Amino acid sequence: MTVAVIFDLFGTLLEIRNRQNPYRQLLRIGAKQGRAASSKDMRAIMAFNGGISEAAEAFGICLSSAELANLECMLELELESIAPFDDAMIAIELLREHGVKIGACSNLAGPYCSKARSLLPGLDGYALSAELGMLKPDPGMYRSICNMLGVLPEQVESMQVLMIGDSRRCDEHGPRAFGIPGYHLDRNGAGPYRDLISFVQTVTADEHRGLHK
Template identity: 65%
Template sequence: MTTAVIFDAFGTLIEIQNRQNPYKWLLRIGSQQGRVTLPSDLRALMALNGGLREAAHLFGIKLSSVQLIELQDMLDCELESIRCFDDAMPAIEHLQGYGIKVGVCSNLAGPYCSRVRSLLPGLDAYSLSAETGALKPDPSMYRSVCDMLDVSPGENLDFERDHVLMIGDSKRCDQYGPRSYGIQGHHLDRKGTGRFQNLIEFTSAIAQGSV
């Protein structure tokens, strides 16, 4: 029997309907000041438990008061536009009705954490990269959410281990990554080409014991 289910957040449970990309604009300002944008910048942002001012300080980017206000307005607009997918809460409630623990494990920048918690209240675990300081697919992220859920995962239905599932829109982070920690990962393909095209299909399969 499934003990716990872990969801990715963005692209799985929630979506940004009005993208403003404030952090991308922050890095562009840095480029204009001569700073070279690095491939590691995105990971650094998502491991930072702070806002735009802290991110600018991290990268050595100087922001005028006007620039900071403009970027903050963009961020606020983007945060306000975040909504749950129609199947998100019904899927969560379906699992909770069976007594299954539910958690979220997501890579995201600091300002998005409170928005995730407000849109997805009452979960058993929130493992968010800006708060943990680690990012998927680092095994420590999966360890973090499992510790919060108080489960010890094992993929092979060993009666001495917990059967823990995860689903998300990234094969690397939500399907293959969790397997490094004994979690049975699944890919959510909302474009309609994978096994699970929505969360109702996924939770129904759990109820039927077919995952």
């Protein structure tokens, strides 16, 4: 019996239609100031619950008032462009009709958390990296959302919690290592699920169809 489904956010439930990449631009400014770039910078940003100015301070990047205003404008343009995919709300409503709890588990920077909550209100749990200070595929992310949903996969054999998202590492392999069946969503069609409707229809269909095996 499926009692809960966990969704990734960006690339799964939500899309950014006007990418501005303000945090990458912040790091470029830092590089011009002599700050050594790291492959871990973007992950650090997504585990940091603050805005542009706070991130700049944390990284030791000095911003002029004009640079800060420009970055904040870029951020606002990007936030305003975020919208649910066409199938997102339909999938959520289908699950709700079947009494399935719904959670979000996603890696995202601080300013994106409130935007995601406003676009997807009333979910049963939100495990958001900037708010928790950790990122998928850290097991703590999956444990946090399971606690919010009241389902621990290692303790309740008869109650099934599933996850789907567009990252094999974070939404398929990561949750599976924790004990949650994870499924990869490929909206380009190179996988078993290219949209959320087909996934949810399988979840809510007869258990004997074997999704969880």
